[in-house]
Amino acid sequence: MEPGNSGVSLALIVFLCFFCLDFGAAVDTITASRSIRDPESIISRGNAFKLGFFSPGNSSNRYVGIWYNVASEDVIWVANRNKPINGASGVITISDDGSLVVLNEQREVLWSSNVSNSVANASAQLLDSGNLVLYDNNNGSIWESFDEPTNTFMRRMKLTTNVRTGENVMLTSWKSPSDPSIGSFSARLNLLNIPQVFTWNNNIPFWRSGQWNGREFIGITNINSAYLGGFELVEDNKNGTASLSFEFAIDPMIHFVLDSEGRLEQKNRVDGKEEWQIRRMYPQNECDIYRRCGSFGRCDVMKKPICSCLRGFEPKNTEEWNGGNWTNGCVRRASLQCDSVNKTGDAGKEDGFLKFGMMKLPDFAERTTAIEDRCKELCLSNCSCIAYAYDAGIGCMSWRDNLTDVEQFYSKGTNFYIRVANSELAADKKDMKVVIIVPVVVGAVLISVSAFFLRRWMAKRKAMKEKSSLLRREDRGRNISDENKSKDKLQDLPLFDFEKLATATKDFHLMNKLGEGGFGPVYKGILEDGQEIAVKRLSKASGQGIEEFMNEVMVISKLQHRNLVRLLGCCIDGEEKMLIYEFMPNKSLDAFLFG
Ligand SMILES: *[C@@H]1O[C@H](CO)[C@@H](O)[C@H](O)[C@H]1NC(C)=O
Ligand SMILES: *[C@@H]1O[C@H](CO)[C@@H](O)[C@H](O)[C@H]1NC(C)=O
Ligand SMILES: *[C@@H]1O[C@H](CO)[C@@H](O)[C@H](O)[C@H]1NC(C)=O
Ligand SMILES: *[C@@H]1O[C@H](CO)[C@@H](O)[C@H](O)[C@H]1NC(C)=O
């Protein structure tokens, strides 16, 4: 071999090695010598996440962000959110002191991870969790993007609050879908008395999760029990911190986004598609908005108007209240024995408690050490106590001063007891009589009338059905008697009114959607009587005609005997075909409806 040639081969080997390094382990890492220039990017080792430059919405500004490495981009973190890069000249690199920095064309620092002690040979790696970690040369983590979240709460991320220093790791919304700079909403963990998650609109509370009971937030009703245990709250009394994290084994892609309107959205991956679906949203209705009905007011989405005073209370300003301005809330109608100086006559009789079932408990609960049986007693014996409630995970809670942000739930919720004057207890009993008797009479009349018409209508329908050829079909191995049975089955089944189902599911609102099955979406609904239902709305595209519909009804009627899931009825309204099931908040229903 000639000397010149060996020099060339050596250069070639060195060159190739450089390449193999570059294409081997290094695509997920940024170092001082390996910067990323717009439009370059790095991808985490398992291809889950990408870090690079992007322009959100209609903006032409460039930002450095991390997003899911799937077709529909979903940005989970932004570095230079308050200082965009003009034009495609941005660079991400490691500065001399070891900070991760975003530079513009003039090499001005637009964003820095700000490491306190300068380190040599630092490198930043994008992990498959979506976390961007800055390492020193000993592999020690010196900074993580998960410690500085933007608007997205990811699995394994921790929202932390330190009561002593007041420091928070929190979510902050974007200004708009086209502008990731810090908007007016934030979401953080509040540790006053009992931990709760709050979203804030600047300095005003916007929504509250309700109290943490060790397993779940009791002011959130629509989390399926299949998800239970998904959140974890770790309190550390030594340094006064608590941190919230989550892990949903059933869907590791679940994440939460605080959008620019202040809604905390739970996003799921649509099965088998590269698309995101907003599965849940908080606040989910008007009543979830903090203090919607003022002090001592109660919000009920099923009522019109949604605000009413708690029993025993009346509007502070009747005119305002009736005009729909509920900010001033309600005040006590009859003063408590506790509060009155003159303890003779009616005012001298001992106060009592009115029970409110299925409530979102008010804010400012105080935890006491009392056991359940002593909870009432303890409250009664203390004039500062105006209400109490008990939750097995929290214990006995009491309230003083005012009751704020009270909501009527229709599933879950907690029993809640409010202290009132003795005279209110008597009034309440009278009210209750009216409340019970009137509906019972009206109900009985209605039922007999509708039963009469239903029978007539059914008879008519039966006659029509017999004529109709819809039910006739090629024999599929089933004998005639089976078919007759199925017809009978369908006629035994209660028919639901389309309007009622629409009301129950809030017009088949996206937020009520439990999921998508083979034949169409399934919605959760609440009937007027408070019963929870699951409505399977058979899509027109499903190709499920009357025949398949009947088959399904039959299969389910059989299953009903095994107590798997109870079919309550069906609904046929023009093109619309729906099945109504008893709502079962667990996996077996999921498996049955979607599986
Ligand atoms: C982009 O601009 C169009 C028209 O001005 C507007 O309708 C749309 O909402 C904008 N999109 C975003 C994400 O801001
Ligand atoms: C880094 O420090 C600078 C100057 O103190 C500050 O303006 C900037 O917000 C800090 N960046 C981060 C990400 O904390
Ligand atoms: C940094 O890396 C260079 C080249 O890889 C090496 O020579 C140097 O010793 C490293 N410095 C430290 C402090 O590890
Ligand atoms: C750094 O940590 C990773 C994984 O924990 C390991 O694979 C790698 O060998 C470590 N590198 C050094 C220099 O310690």
Ligand SMILES: *[C@@H]1O[C@H](CO)[C@@H](O)[C@H](O)[C@H]1NC(C)=O
């Ligand atoms: C508080 O202490 C725990 C463990 O003792 C530790 O993991 C955590 O990082 C500490 N938090 C702060 C803010 O010091």
Ligand SMILES: *[C@@H]1O[C@H](CO)[C@@H](O)[C@H](O)[C@H]1NC(C)=O
């Ligand atoms: C409701 O009443 C409050 C206090 O009286 C007042 O400040 C507020 O402007 C009113 N809101 C509306 C929408 O009228």
Ligand SMILES: *[C@@H]1O[C@H](CO)[C@@H](O)[C@H](O)[C@H]1NC(C)=O
């Ligand atoms: C206390 O109340 C009773 C009846 O309610 C009344 O007759 C009496 O005058 C009151 N006493 C005082 C001191 O107000």
Ligand SMILES: *[C@@H]1O[C@H](CO)[C@@H](O)[C@H](O)[C@H]1NC(C)=O
């Ligand atoms: C009465 O209740 C308040 C608040 O609920 C509490 O601060 C106070 O210590 C209680 N007083 C007694 C005597 O238990």
Ligand SMILES: *[C@@H]1O[C@H](CO)[C@@H](O)[C@H](O)[C@H]1NC(C)=O
């Ligand atoms: C309700 O009580 C809380 C806690 O005691 C207090 O911070 C708040 O200002 C009160 N609100 C009203 C309207 O009285």
